Amino acid sequence: MANKVLMKGNEAIAEAAIKAGCMHYFGYPITPQTEIAAYMAKKMPKIGGVFLQAESEVAAINMVYGVSSTGKRVMTSSSSPGISLKSEGLSYMAGSDLPTLVVNVERGGPGLGGIQPSQSDYFQATKGGGHGDFHMIVLAPSSVQEMADLTIKGFDLADKYRMTSMILADGTMGQMMEPVEISDDVQITKYEKPWATTGTNCERKHNIVNSLSLVPEELEELNYKRYEKYAQIKENEQMAEEFMMDDAEICVVAFGIAARVSQNAVVEARKQGIKVGLIRPITLWPFPEKVLSKAADKVKAFISVELSMGQMVEDIKLATSCKKPVELCNRVGGMIPSPEQVLAKINEVKGGLK
Amino acid sequence: MSTQILIAGFGGQGVLFAGKFLAYKGLTEGKQVSWLPSYGPEMRGGTANCSIILSDDPIGSPIVSNPDVLFAMNLPSLDKYENDVKSGGTIIVDSTLIKRKVERDDVNVFYVPATQMAADISAPALANMIMVGKAIKETNAVSFEGLEEGIKKVVPPKKADMISLNLKAIETGYNM
Numbered sequence: 109m110a111n112k113v114l115m116k117g118n119e120a121i122a123e124a125a126i127k128a129g130c131m132h133y134f135g136y137p138i139t140p141q142t143e144i145a146a147y148m149a150k151k152m153p154k155i156g157g158v159f160l161q162a163e164s165e166v167a168a169i170n171m172v173y174g175v176s177s178t179g180k181r182v183m184t185s186s187s188s189p190g191i192s193l194k195s196e197g198l199s200y201m202a203g204s205d206l207p208t209l210v211v212n213v214e215r216g217g218p219g220l221g222g223i224q225p226s227q228s229d230y231f232q233a234t235k236g237g238g239h240g241d242f243h244m245i246v247l248a249p250s251s252v253q254e255m256a257d258l259t260i261k262g263f264d265l266a267d268k269y270r271m272t273s274m275i276l277a278d279g280t281m282g283q284m285m286e287p288v289e290i291s292d293d294v295q296i297t298k299y300e301k302p303w304a305t306t307g308t309n310c311e312r313k314h315n316i317v318n319s320l321s322l323v324p325e326e327l328e329e330l331n332y333k334r335y336e337k338y339a340q341i342k343e344n345e346q347m348a349e350e351f352m353m354d355d356a357e358i359c360v361v362a363f364g365i366a367a368r369v370s371q372n373a374v375v376e377a378r379k380q381g382i383k384v385g386l387i388r389p390i391t392l393w394p395f396p397e398k399v400l401s402k403a404a405d406k407v408k409a410f411i412s413v414e415l416s417m418g419q420m421v422e423d424i425k426l427a428t429s430c431k432k433p434v435e436l437c438n439r440v441g442g443m444i445p446s447p448e449q450v451l452a453k454i455n456e457v458k459g460g461l462k
Numbered sequence: 463m464s465t466q467i468l469i470a471g472f473g474g475q476g477v478l479f480a481g482k483f484l485a486y487k488g489l490t491e492g493k494q495v496s497w498l499p500s501y502g503p504e505m506r507g508g509t510a511n512c513s514i515i516l517s518d519d520p521i522g523s524p525i526v527s528n529p530d531v532l533f534a535m536n537l538p539s540l541d542k543y544e545n546d547v548k549s550g551g552t553i554i555v556d557s558t559l560i561k562r563k564v565e566r567d568d569v570n571v572f573y574v575p576a577t578q579m580a581a582d583i584s585a586p587a588l589a590n591m592i593m594v595g596k597a598i599k600e601t602n603a604v605s606f607e608g609l610e611e612g613i614k615k616v617v618p619p620k621k622a623d624m625i626s627l628n629l630k631a632i633e634t635g636y637n638m
Contacts, residue, residue: 114485114497114615140501223502284524285482285497287489365523372522447523 112287118143124256131157140279141213169197179304185211199238203319207266213282216442224442225279230419252286348396356385362413373450404428464517471535476590481512487612488516496524588631595635
């Protein structure tokens with residue numbers, strides 16, 4: 109307890125990134141994630157790092173591309189509309205197999221939308237995030253401690269697989285304060301980066317980092333290779349937390365702030381004698397198909413609780429091969445479902461069970 | 463045990479600061495804590511509020527929709543949140559700024575002329591901490607012991623002279 113401090117989720121991400129060896133941050137301010145940039149602006153100059161407020165999101169993500177090409181850990185952060193602007197760069201980075209960490213503290217959309225919390229960028233994050241066939245590893249923290257822990261993990265996975273890790277959080281996660289502990293001695297795995305453009309010293313061939321590939325046969329081959337890597341990630345990196353699932357007949361599925369709210373509802377429903385549990389995906393891509401597929405053989409129904417019009421609900425149906433009905437319980441536009449709303453949905457689904 | 467607190471008032475009244483103090487105080491007492499501000503296009507004079515949960519058990523949702531304790535630091539806040547307070551809960555009203563009475567009869571109400579009291583001790587910006595003192599006295603959200611440790615967590619070292627003034631404001635509210 110002694111080492112715990114109160115931090116906003118956004119600040120925890122920034123501090124954890126520095127502890128993970130990220131010395132380069134490029135960004136452009138947008139609510140509700142500006143504290144990340146503010147923290148970096150304060151801290152980076154003191155430790156010999158680079159903080160740069162770019163002229164736009166597009167510029168920021170291309171600066172990230174540049175630093176990543178040299179093999180250094182680098183990050184950017186934004187909120188929904190800003191991530192859309194960065195999506196071209198994300199696709200280029202995928203095409204160049206460059207590692208980075210990108211943070212999206214989501215707000216209500218579409219368009220400029222509002223500034224209150226949302227999870228409606230789920231499709232954008234998990235189904236690609238730009239043009240072309242690609243994926244990002246998508247991590248969904250549901251506490252300030254996890255904002256820090258998954259940032260560190262995200263950098264590691266990015267380097268390990270040479271791709272973008274995205275922290276998909278929402279305005280609540282970014283703005284709330286909770287006790288958090290970030291070790292001064294984060295264990296960083298060093299990955300060899302023989303592809304990095306670090307100067308040849310006239311001792312090797314030039315490295316070229318590029319996403320242009322004009323020979324279709326070669327580009328096809330690159331895509332297939334990348335998807336072999338994705339298959340490995342799907343096999344090895346799925347993460348989810350189960351809560352009261354042992355004897356559950358109804359399974360609530362929720363991530364981020366929706367999982368926090370759902371947990372209250374599950375605890376309350378248990379008091380009413382309803383056998384309900386919660387599966388909280390921590391990786392949204394790869395989606396935790398294994399744990400959901402296993403649950404589909406045990407429970408009678410699923411409820412997806414989301415701050416969107418129903419996006420993750422599709423992945424639950426896919427992961428469970430539609431073996432059991434999947435209901436949606438949601439609020440959008442910056443609104444958050446209350447525990448009472450989720451509890452009412454649990455009761456409604458319970459009433460319809462055979 | 464879990465205490466859900468909602469502090470609401472104008473921007474500039476120290477709503478977020480008072481919440482941060484209570485959260486840190488809870489943390490030093492070994493409690494689970496969460497602090498969630500309203501955020502938005504807010505400015506000095508606009509409305510501001512924050513939700514604090516202090517609990518012996520892990521905290522689920524950090525959102526407080528039915529507080530055990532409401533700090534009403536201006537009239538719009540009392541109008542907006544009076545009916546949300548749990549039955550048997552507590553409302554602390556800054557009666558310098560709010561002239562009306564609380565209409566409910568199923569809650570404990572304390573009228574504290576906090577803005578006036580803060581001016582009287584030459585700490586006009588610390589009506590928030592006078593309210594905190596009253597809350598410590600009338601609820602068991604956090605303990606009166608170890609106040610200084612809590613204050614030191616939220617007052618930056620550069621403003622160390624503010625520590626004793628904050629303590630004085632809390633004690634004034636506690637002892638009124």
